[in-house]
Amino acid sequence: MRVGLLSQWFDPEPGPAGLPGVLARGLASRGHEVRVLTGFPNYPTGRVLPGYRMTRRADEDRDGVRIRRVALYPSHDRSALRRLATYGSFAASALASGTGALRGLDALWVSNSPITVSLPMWFVRYAHRVPVVLHVLDLWPDSVRASGFLGDGPGRALAERAMGGWCAAMYRAAARVAYISPGVGELLARRGVPEEKLVHIPMWADETPAPPSAELRAELGIADDRVVLVYAGTLGEAQGLEALIDACALTDDPRLLCLIAGSGTAEDRLRDRAEASGARNVRFLGRLPRERVPALMAAGDAHYVSLRPGGMSAYTMPSKVQATLAAGRALLVAADGDVATVARDSGAGITARPGDPSSIADGIREVCELGREKLHLLGRAGREYYTRAFSAAAGVARVEAALRQAMETRRSR
Structure with a gap:
């Protein structure tokens, strides 16, 4: 044709x-x-x-x-x-x-x-x-x-x-x-x-193979025993990321490090919220060059996907869902509808109530308790699901x- x-x-x-x-x-x-x-x-x-x-x-x-x-x-x-x-x-x-x-x-x-x-x-x-x-x-x-x-x-x-x-x-x-x-x-x-x-x-998703996860972790000085949760994408209103900041402030597990990469209209407010809430386990990376994104995907033991409750959340499918599954990484999803369904059906995801810092903090604690090795097994199941579905x-x-x-x-x- x-x-x-x-x-x-x-x-x-x-x-x-x-x-x-x-x-x-x-x-x-x-x-x-x-x-x-x-x-x-x-x-x-x-x-x-x-x-x-x-x-x-x-x-x-x-x-x-x-x-x-x-x-x-x-x-x-x-x-x-x-x-x-x-x-x-x-x-x-x-x-x-x-x-x-x-x-x-x-x-x-x-x-x-x-x-x-x-x-x-x-x-x-x-x-x-x-x-x-x-x-x-x-x-x-x-x-x-x-x-x-x-x-x-x-x-x-x-x-x-x-x-x-x-x-x-x-x-x-x-x-x-x-x-x-x-x-x-x-x-x-x-x-x-x-x-x-x-x-x-x-x-x-862009299925370009990711580099070894140690590359960016070493560059950022992240110890091997830290459990890294990554949010990468737009820092805007629809994502409801204030709840993530508050949830990290509620999490006292010393293994947790949350990396937030990207930019948007809510960036300054989120940085101020992290400082005011004492969320010392949150690090903002700003917008990374395109060629660094695969390394960031590989560095995360789990990736965070969220949508503000109501409105479009029940039928929105952010592209980072497919990108995370393709990269063989686990998901922590704070959203309703189709995204939560994929997280459960793929076997790669932990779900939390969107906009609820307490529920999201419970999800973060589960991520930490699973540890890097078991999270990688979840990611492998997600990669197999991606191959079949996406x-x-x-x-x-x-x-x-x-x-x-x-x-x-x-x-x-």
Whole structure:
């Protein structure tokens, strides 16, 4: 097949932004002609990454994939206006300078976030008559509401209704709508997406082998007998990390060391809370370079995943769940819904009540009592579960099948 990928985020951007690249390479390795329309890489710093220079458009070939990059306004700071400029500029630029690269495709895979990507998607769908597989990686407007991006002003309800209608139009345009967890699928069905369009395609992880765990531990001066709990990711409102800080303050086991890596709107407040609460077992690492993330994953004996209770927590599946399972590490999960289910079903997780420092502290104590050796056994069970349920090979095969179904839908019409 001649298949396309439309995503604002792509390699060499790190973390979840790099996962469309895994899909592109996987489809190319299966013999498909793969074309990608994306922006110039700038996540997460808001600065164009070394080796790239912003121009109106640029084409490159990488790993058997043809990539067209288009200009955008790069920003990932706390300004809502600048973030909107980033999303809107990519959509406009992709529409004006990129859609020609997607002409003549058999099917197109689209990452739904941000939803402004719908502008080039609709053009390719209706002008070029290319059927679309829309992968719902973030629920809008739910994720925007949970992040606090909309604020609490009088226009919030109007903005949410507008985004809801926008998303509904995207779903109608797609031949297939892929969802990443059972809860998301149920929600999309309640929002009117026909059952025959829905297909479950969980997200995969970057499966780059991690270095020996001793590397970063030695660099940070962490003794071999310390049990390391890692949180790596966004330090924002939706994660509810205040409860983790409070739980660490309640834990007096001398083996515990909690490493928090990342940045976000709540970072300064979390640092102040750790100092005020006397949580001496918490160490903030800031944002690590992409190449250091595998070492951080390997250094943790268990990895912490949390979501603030209520709102989206019942059907959100943070990408760090798959990343932790793929790295063969245990999970401590303070969340409801699909995340907690994966933690239990995989055999790799300990669960706690989200937002409850006492319950989370009990989970931390269980992590410490298990010790490094038994935690590694939990991680091994998680890796086996990941291979069955979330692996890149399985994900690529599912996307390939959905693209083929979309192509056949067009032919049958």
